[in-house]
Amino acid sequence: MSIYKRLEELQISLPPVAAPAAAYVPFAKTGNLVFLSGHISKKNGQVWAGQLGKNIQTEEGKEAARAVAIDLLGTLHAAVGDLNKVKRIVKVMSLVNSTSEFTEQHLVTNGCSELLGQVFGDSGMHARSAFGVAQLPMGACVEIELIAEIA
Numbered sequence: 813m814s815i816y817k818r819l820e821e822l823q824i825s826l827p828p829v830a831a832p833a834a835a836y837v838p839f840a841k842t843g844n845l846v847f848l849s850g851h852i853s854k855k856n857g858q859v860w861a862g863q864l865g866k867n868i869q870t871e872e873g874k875e876a877a878r879a880v881a882i883d884l885l886g887t888l889h890a891a892v893g894d895l896n897k898v899k900r901i902v903k904v905m906s907l908v909n910s911t912s913e914f915t916e917q918h919l920v921t922n923g924c925s926e927l928l929g930q931v932f933g934d935s936g937m938h939a940r941s942a943f944g945v946a947q948l949p950m951g952a953c954v955e956i957e958l959i960a961e962i963a
Contacts, residue, residue: 865914
């Protein structure tokens, strides 16, 4: 099944690539790998700000990570021109703005990982890191970067 058909079934529209907020590019290609810069969580076009364990709970954080995954897919589409060319999602790195007591960064990151699995099937299963951090740009609750292999 086409990746775009899966996205349609999931009622997901790919967003355009966001302009970088600092001195970097949204993606870089080398060989058959595409590295996507970190994308911060957004809700209704605005930064999804907050801190897990303080004013955001795990389930909302998971929704924020899913939203980041959708933005990443939009950037990946722009980088490769056709998501059907994605051979594999290789690695996801997730930064979760959280209190020192919060220990469910891995569950928050599942919001991204589960969506990538739904969209790409077995090719969406990836290596992953999930970190708790004291702060993210603009107060975002989640930031995620991704590496993909292109056929």
